[in-house]
Amino acid sequence: MEQHSNILKYKHLGIYTQNENVVYMREDCHVCISEGFEALTRIRISNASTSIVASLNVLNSDILLPNEIGLSDAAAKKLNVSDNDTLYVSHLEPIESLSHVRAKIYNQKLDYNAYNQIITDIVEGDYSNIHLSAFITACAGDRMDIDEISDLTKAMIASGKQLNWNKEIVVDKHCIGGLPGNRTTPLVVAIVAAYGLTMPKTSSRAITSPAGTADTMEVLTNVTLSSEEITAVVEKEGGCFVWGGTAQLSPADDVLIKIEKALDIDSEGQLIASVLSKKSAAGSTHVVIDIPVGETAKVRSSEMAEKLKNHMETVGNSVGLNVKVVITDGTQPVGRGIGPTLEAIDILKVLQNEADAPIDLMERALLLAGELIELSGKVEKGKGTETAKEVLTSGQAYEKFLAICKAQGRFSKPVLAPYKIEIRAEKSGSLKRIDNRKIAKLAKLSGAPQSKSAGILLNVHLDEKIEKDDLLFTLFAESQGELNYALEYKNSHNDIITIK
Helix, strand or coil: CCCHHHEEEECCCCECCCCCCEEEEECCCHHHHHHCCCCCCEEEEECCCCEEEEEEEEECCCCCCCCEEEEEHHHHHHHCCCCCCEEEEEECCCCCCHHHHHHHHCCCCCCHHHHHHHHHHHHHCCCCHHHHHHHHHHHCCCCCCHHHHHHHHHHHHHCCCCCCCCCCCCEEEEECCCCCCCCCHHHHHHHHHHHCCCEEEEECCCCCCCCCHHHHHHHHCCCCCCHHHHHHHHHHHCEEEEEHHHCCCCHHHHHHHHHHHHHCCCCHHHHHHHHHHHHHHCCCCEEEEEEEECCCCCECCHHHHHHHHHHHHHHHHHCCCEEEEEEEECCCCCCCEECHHHHHHHHHHHHCCCCCCCHHHHHHHHHHHHHHHHHCCCCCCCCHHHHHHHHHHCCHHHHHHHHHHHHCCCCCCCCCCCEEEEEECCCCEEEEEECHHHHHHHHHHCCCCCCCCCEEEECCCCCCEECCCCEEEEEEECCHHHHHHHHHHHHCCCCCEEEC
16 A cells, blocks of 8 residues: 555545546645656555556645545445545556557557557556547557457457357347438348347447447446346347446447547557457357448448458458458438437337338348358358248237347336427428438437437438428427527528538
8 A cells, every 4th residue: 555645535426527537636635746746647546456547637626625635426435435534645657558559640550459458458448538539549450460459459359358158159230320310230130040040139329320239228228237137038039238338348449448448549450459359258159240331331332341341341350250241332321310328219110010100220130140040051052031921910020029028127218398389391302411410419319319219200301202392300308408409500500401
């Protein structure tokens, strides 16, 4: 332990800083003065059982007494402290892995050991958001070769728990993203699990979109399950749809994603490592990756998609995954709903084979489920989609969906938001373009995904003939204020939907 002069009493402040560990001390605190700590210095905070690294914020108010110390909620949780607990403060020893980050900044090639040291320190919480930003930026812009991407993926797999299902074939799928409403995952899980394959699906919450699979499924069932609960559901029903954040699979990924979101950077190498490390850690053996291509999707050109495809399959092979990449149309949203509740309604319509179910969502889900069934070797090539369709139209997929939801704790029917406004065409013509990014932003401004029932119900698709005053979409919100806020954005952007 540190000498007694470095002891401070903990006081709970209730400050939320996402993943960032922050420590708060008075500027006239004896430790601050004697150690020469300045604002934003990285320091080590310890108690009897553990320690963390945190960034210092210096206070000049009476929120704390001179002999008290405060922590952000994230830091307090990691140290498991209560009011008046004793904490010890010390200078931070040098973080050796930062030398590898500096080498990468100067475009040097790193090996597995270097990436492993970086990822270990990230998981330990030793990197500040500044350090994380430097690492992400150093890896962006095509600065990692295929060996480095493989090594980073292996390091990320090794950093957390790894599930083992004791099965020869465990399937999974992932979509690179950028398409609002593209909620194929719950449909694919229901179809392939009903067919008899094992699909333990861990999904993310929204990063930059109005809904992630976990956000949408949370409308219908519980998605925050422990590793033990996930195992129990999968052993009972052959599949699950849960949030990956609590499972501790590739935990460095969750930290990096938050910074990538803030920087609005998608590094190709880290994207591949992120996706494949999660799949491998979840115990998957066979994975289908969906890459939608479109001018307002995440992947904007066929050339970029082909390069990503080759890298995904090569890296997948290096970490023991059988990866099949499918390049799909990414020119417009999929389905009608954009936002958790509205997407949940789409999912149920497809599963129940309703007449007004969105055909594009159904067809895309059947394509991906079919690819997984073929990849597993259970049916001959070319018969996968047909097999998937039989499972869906027979009602088996819906039965399996309900069974998984109930195994996860509940099945709840979606309820629409109370406030809405219909947006109609101001002229006649042909619908030439839907801007994926802008319509996603509009849905987010209406409150999605935090407000589960907020979002957009889309009524039109590309190349349809539109008459003046036809309904283009309905905007939903959980309060009048959020509805008005979204409308301001819509009224100042007349290129969300283009009619010519």
